[in-house]
Amino acid sequence: MKIMAGFTEPTSGVVETSDGQRVTGPSRDRGMVFQSLEAPLFDWLNVEENVAFGLRMQGMARDGQRATALRYIEMVGLKGQERKFPAELSGGMKQRVQIARTLATDPAIVFLDEPFAALDAQTRRILQREIVNIWLRTQKTFVYVTHDIREAVLLGKRVVIMTAGPASRIKRVIEVRMDYPRDELAPDFVDAFRQIEHDIEEEVSRAWSGNGTLSTR
């Protein structure tokens, strides 16, 4: 994901976007939502200023920044919290700010690196439902990394299972053809879940050698 976003150079090969452009560094065409709750936010800026940050960097006029920021703040359900600083927000609210901030610059692709992994179970479930709605509304490509199989099936249209690292590769691609919001007890859901679980278990047992120590290869 870091290579796709442009933070890390690939040792070999290139990353190209669908319009044939080569990825050589980070750009506002590719947004990123990080797992860490505190570190990515600008703690000296309030919610509105955080969301408007990318627009300010583009040199957008103040009124435009404000209007756009407010639109996305409303989309992520933070209306009324514009003047609060990150230190005054809960973990879930911080991730909402990150999502709004990333969407505000209108990137073509949004990368989400385990965005809800550091949240409590209840908040995570709420945000999983909401991120689907946000995704459907924005019609953007979301690339979402998770270790949670349930989350993968709940959110993903296409679930890509990776082999155990290092030198991880694509193991299998599963298309989940279910409408949103998805019913976790539906047979299709359970089938997809079992398939992924089976693949992951295979990889986990490959990563761990027989004597219970983690193999480095």
Added chain:
Amino acid sequence: MVGKRYPFYSVASVVAMIVLWQLASTYLIDPFFLPAPTAVVKGTGELLREGILLKSIGASLGRIFAGWILGSLVAIPVGLLVGSSPVVRSLVDPFTHFFRFIPALALITLFIVWFGVGELSKILLIVYSTGFIVMINTATGVAAIPEEKICAARCLGANRRQLFLHVTAPATVPYIYVGMRLAMASSFLVIVAAEMLAANSGLGYLIWTSRLYFRIDWMFAGIVLLGLLGYGTDRLWRLVGSTLLARYLREVSRY
């Protein structure tokens, strides 16, 4: 974060200390060596009437503030650059770690030879001692910025210049703030020593010359004033922190 405070206890402990001091110099120790608080107040009154007191305070504070502000103005940009550029860091690092073990006190006589006995040598000494403390704190602050903050800003379209101005600099303010606070304390140390060695004004000079007149109560006046002025400037700096810089210092403990 320091939570609850009990101002009553603080006032009570200060009052108790002064009472103990008064009793000690009345009944235990020769008041020539330990003048009572009342005697110190009287001595302070004398100095005030003769116009020495305000002149000394003005001279010392003037040098401290001039050196402290000048030193910080130089050290903050240098620290930001050292922290963000490996090249600048490699260029500056050997000197940083050499000079920071040379206390300003060791340079007093040299600076007086170079820059004369006037204000310049004293202000430059404070620039020197402030500069290293603030610069090292600033560079440390830059190094402590989490990678995600930088990545996030770049993803949001910030170029290098914007990254420096809108992320690196504001994210480092807590470290700059703490560095300047520490540097203020060291400025007091340096200026008093310099004034004792070579000056004809200032609190250090006052304390040093009181010896000639066997006026230990004047020495006490100077010493107590240093403490009070230090306390005052620190409170002032904290006031700046909780007002002008408040949005940058949300994560800093309030001690």
